[in-house]
Structure formats: structure tokens, C-alpha cells
Amino acid sequence: MTILPEFSAGSGGEVPSTGINFTQEELLVLFSLLKKSEARLNAKERQILVKIERTLYEHLSIADIESRLGGTVGYA
Numbered sequence: 001m002t003i004l005p006e007f008s009a010g011s012g013g014e015v016p017s018t019g020i021n022f023t024q025e026e027l028l029v030l031f032s033l034l035k036k037s038e039a040r041l042n043a044k045e046r047q048i049l050v051k052i053e054r055t056l057y058e059h060l061s062i063a064d065i066e067s068r069l070g071g072t073v074g075y076a
Contacts, residue, residue: 024056024059024060027052028065028068030052031052031053031056031069034048034049034052035049
């Protein structure tokens with residue numbers, strides 16, 4: 001799976017970025033860590049969490065995500 005940043009700063013202003021590849025398992029680990037501390041996340045960290053959530057939900061059902069994380073996913 002690829003997480004594509006919307007834009008990154010370039011020499012002439014905003015230019016599209018190529019993105020970074022993560023496996024589904026890596027995204028689940030990051031998702032779990034961020035979700036546990038969601039109430040304390042700053043705006044940028046919350047944007048990352050949302051991006052990971054969207055990517056996971058494109059490929060997995062809520063039940064799949066919960067079973068891989070070992071329980072119900074809480075939503076704030």
C-alpha cells in the first residue's frame with residue numbers, strides 16, 4: 001500500500017510527492033499506535049491517522065481491522 005502525501009514543498013512552490021510504501025501489517029501497527037493516543041494527537045498527527053484509516057478501509061473491512069488489532073476499534 002502506498003500513502004501518498006498530498007503535496008511537498010519544492011523549489012517552485014507546491015509539487016506532488018511520489019509517496020512512501022508501507023505493507024498492510026506496517027499500517028496496522030501505526031494505526032494501532034496512533035489510535036490509542038488519538039485524544040492527544042496534534043492536527044498533523046491526526047491527519048496521518050485519518051490517511052492511514054482511509055487506506056486500510058479501502059482494503060479491509062472494519063471486522064478485518066478489528067480482528068487483526070485484537071478488539072474493537074474505538075472512534076473519537
